Amino acid sequence: MKTTLTAMAAVLALSTAAFAEDKVTIEFAYPYSHLFDVTYEKILPKFYAQHPNIEVKMRATYESYEDGTNTILREAVAGNLPDVTMQGLNRQAILVEKGIAKSLEPFIAKEADFAKDGYHKAMLDLGTFGGQVHGLPFSVSLPVGYYNMEVMEKAGITDVSQLPKTWDEVVEVCGKLREAGVKNPMFWGWNITGNWFLQALMWSQDKPTVEGADFTLDEPEGLTALNTMNDLFDGCEMQNLEWKAALASFASGEIGMMYWSTSAVGAVERSMGDFTLMTNEYPGLVEGGPKGLPAGGNSAMLVSASDDPAVLDAAWKWLKFITSGEGAADVARTTGYMPPNQAANEIILKDFYDQNPAKATAVRQLPLLREWQAYPGDNGLAATQVIYDALEGIVTGEYDDMEELQEELTEEVQDLLPSSS
Template sequence: MKKCLTAIAFLLAAGTAHAEDKTITVEFAYPYSHLFDVTYEKILPLFHEKYPNIEIKMRAAYESYEDASNTILREAVAGELPDVTMQGLNRQAILVDKGIAKPLEPFIVREEDFAKDGYHDAMLKLGTFNKQVYGLPFSVSLPVGYYNMDMMAKAGITSVDQLPKTWDEVISTCGKLREAGVKNPMFWGWNITGNWFLQALMWSQDKPTMEGDHFQIDTAEGLTSLETMKSLFRGCDMQNLEWKSALASFSAGEIGMMFWSTSALGAVERSKGEFDLKTNEFPGLTASGPKGLPAGGNAAMLVSTSTDPAELDAAWKWLKFITSGQGAAEVARTTGYMPPNKAANEVILADFYKNNPNKETAVRQLPLLRDWQAYPGDNGLAITQVIYDGIEGIVTGEYDDMPELQTQLSEEVQDLLPSGN
């Protein structure tokens, strides 16, 4: 797919080489090729039609948001930055703090129609630091439940309104599925990037994971989050699958319930077997549902080191195009992400969600949108790994005493935070 995208970009540029006095190249890097390659295949021709003298050179895709952050930090030192990068919503701050990301305000003020493009205020705030916009959200996701309804029928669930609304109900459904002979009834996305599902459990209780420089796993809500994970993993006898294997296994019809980001919906729909797929709201600790959920996804950031106004303007044109209007609409059509602006949602996609109810689930959860929090300081990636290892220990059975794990995680993470140094 990467070769295909590169070929498309090359052909588009070649087609205008003689039509324009100068072709400007914008280097672009993004994560998760399995999710987004098909999106950019749709966007590139639309962009080229509008800006035939701008070539988009695709760099090798980042493996994950952590990889995206690490790569940009290395490239900044080596002087090899792209012009535009896609970074996880929770990884923008470090690029701003280190002066790698450029403020977009100088470009925004020149756009007479910028406000009309209708960026959602809540989503735009995710890329705003010190009252300046540094990142425009490209794709926004929320956690949802994926259900193989053919398999769920074995547990007596035959309609969406019967799907579990709480984690206790999920565990009960796992038991029924196992009794019906289902070997792997459930996968819960503990290993999704950036400790996202830990934050989902914390926000479900209306508790941020970070409060200033304090990691709030040491609170009652933190312990409830750990205990909930233990109950799910044990009660559903969940296998410790690598996340790509989990998605493939669910798509193959081997898992009854999967709790994951809505981002993967397009990929699952394209690869799934012959079963009836339904999505539904993310369960809560109580029947009233979560009180909040973290916004996943990524934002486009300008990190170009060029001083040529024409090159910077070309980079801005690409950045703006992919995050507004037609570009954003293609995100919804080809993935499970939500577009970050009203122009895409309310005009271009007016009938889209009516005809694609599985993709509407996340939209219904928009009132729950909360920050996907970053870990402050230079050790953010190391903290992510410490928490990842702790949660994996619950999955594998290494950790069984949750108050003990709570204390261990609190101490290890706090030592890595600015207040602990």
């Protein structure tokens, strides 16, 4: 008997050793820890239950999408790339153009019934370049309005139907809230990544911010966008808060109206004080609302420098898991993002939005979805920063002549973009 047990122990020891040798470790990097840490905490146990031989090592999170892209570009030069990276939807192209992101077509070709996992064409198109899928979208967001209804009541607003529908109405409500003693009635997310809110004002007029290699801010829609921002910041006496401070201030009940990505709904709900939160459609320049809005969010890309088939297979399994089925559904459950996955939205989340109305606003706005544009060429990130600095100048009062700013900003950004001739 003792001999038998000893033999069994030896077999188990060998099996355990073999199991350890077979374990594959992949490295993964993503942005915005305050939004997504809780998401991956939900996803990882489900992934490990299906793939016990794969370990996902999390790298330090990116501060923003721009930081994520800059980090990957540096790591590609240094030879220190992760296996999978999450990148802003508007930052995928540069990694494809530089040969850093791998085509997912060889992996997709080996999958049986890939479309049945929820990957419909509209989703795949978001990460398709040159006819090849390079990124699988993980989350999609749209800008929405957040409202503290106890604060809004001070302006006589007690029902969702009374919430402002235009930016002029927002300024009007700001005045009423200030009269009622609210020190900071509104925050408008000018500093959100990728000049997203400038593009929101342009798309609201059905105008792209970039056409080919041309920066279109010099057109009438550009001046309307700048004037709208100036009117909002001045009329609401908006404080120049760093975006994390703005979210924290709203969650603590200090701000009545916040215009931001739907992505933060989950984070706000987890940290908010004792007040009634409502979200509502993004206001427009006119009563009818925006004509379009840019799709925010991020995409999973395979950037592994490994030539080990086991590592690449493990990276694909992780990438596929987080963008499909239960993995994608956890995005909606833990954030305010919409999973761009048909199965997650139509099957797994069938009753979710009825039970979570604050997260349903962006879904109602889906017909408005337009491209979140990147500035073309190698200086795209520099152009983003130039625009960021100019928008901050409007907030701080450094710029008050919008026609002059329009001219200067257009010239500076256009000089950074490739020649259109």
